Amino acid sequence: MGLFFKRAAVFAAAALALVPLSLAAGAAHAETGTVRLAKQFGISYLPMTVMEELNLIEKQASAKGFALKTEWLRFTGGSGMNEALISGNLDIAAGGVGPMLTIWARTRGNLKVKGIAALNAMPLYLVSVNPNVKTIKDFTSADKIALPAVKTSIQAVTLQMAAEQAFGAGQQNKLDSLTVSMGHPDAQLTMMGGKSEVTAHFGSSPFQELELKDPRAHKVLDSYQVLGGPHTFNVIWTTEKFATENPKALAAVLAALEEANALIRKDPAAMAALWIKAEGSKMSVDEAVAIIKAPENEWTTTPKKVLSYLDYMHRAGLVGATTKDWKDIFFPAIHGAPGG
Incomplete structure (x- = not known):
């Protein structure tokens, strides 16, 4: 567990760096008591299911000395999540790179939505x-x-x-x-x-x-x-307002995600059984484990080839903004991810 707490401390420090000095005092009192998260269907959202079923966000928050509850929602696509995020009915969305890049580009002048971390790298x-x-x-x-x-x-x-x-x-x-x-x-x-x-x-x-x-x-x-190689499939994202006002909550979410991915890598059979039960899937544990352990599937928070998608989407007119640095698309807490 020492690794989890050590990574969590790094995430907390990075998340705190998001808070302007002029808002630091107020933000300390603005931390939310409940984080509203959403996920979609499929085993690619396994880290989110592990976080939900094992109460890892609550656990990480408690380890840092504060209480935090979670509310989990389900969507069939990223566009619906983005609408919920914009309307203030959702704090953290989870979906494919496409919807995240779309809302990043559209909100650069207001909500300033950015990625928090990747969930995995998986082929489609x-x-x-x-x-x-x-x-x-x-x-x-x-x-x-x-x-x-x-x-x-x-x-x-x-x-x-x-x-x-x-x-x-x-x-x-x-x-x-x-x-x-x-x-x-x-x-x-x-x-x-x-x-x-x-x-x-x-x-x-x-x-x-x-x-x-x-x-x-x-x-x-x-x-x-x-x-042309492995790429990030799913990511989680949020608004600058949420990240700025809730650095401790954001750190807890990231630490929980790291812990979930570590558990998936360490004990794929147990996590497969957990996912099957939670989702009511008719898959066998062996079938789920085969997917989890497939060499092309990586359970990592490190973003991969996100700029390849952005370059195309901007060139094709799907988004109105671009960048050459992936760190412009993600909040600082994940900037130090190995291989990012």
Whole structure:
């Protein structure tokens, strides 16, 4: 446990650096007693589930000498989370890099939303049940591609990047007309049901692995191929106001996230069983463990290739701002992450 508390101290110091001197005294009295967090569906949110089920945020706060409660919400996409964050109904959102970069760019002059940390690095698979679709060039108007949110989800952005690579400059939107917004559970059921025009699903774990167990399904695209290597899939983000007014709470959240990832790496079977029970999943522990331990999946808070996504999104007009330094996109508490 010493490592957790040592990292927590580093996070606390970094988070405190966010507070302007003129606000320091007031911010000390403004710390929230409850943090409202949101997550989405899938095993990629395992660190959040571990934090929730084992009360790790409350535990880390208690270790620092203060009480902190949590409220957990569930969304099917990052755009809904961003709306809740902007309206003040949510403190910390969790989702793909795409929605986080979108709200970062849009709020630079007001709420100044930034990333807190990564949750993982995981590949995303575009899976199809259409035997005629071997590559994305084979999709026709008869196909529909389900993904969490058209235009803004990390899957949608990755598909545009792949389209540009496959069809040439200026062709990044070639497949947009085929995409439909759908949560992963519904997308899996719809595609595998075989009774709709949805013939493909750009999803995430464990949906993509479960789909590929069916002989009708096959992988068309891998996001690691598009990005040229491992990239961050999920991140957590918040507003500058929350980070500034709640440095102790932010430090507790980060320390809890580090602890959750360490537990996942140390005892994947126990964490798999915990996730299956919490989610009511029909997966076996062995199936979940196989995903957790897959060499391409990294349980790390270090951001990876976030700028690759931002560069494309800015060039394609999806966001109105860009930067060459990933630290501009994340709050200081994670700036010292190894390999960031």
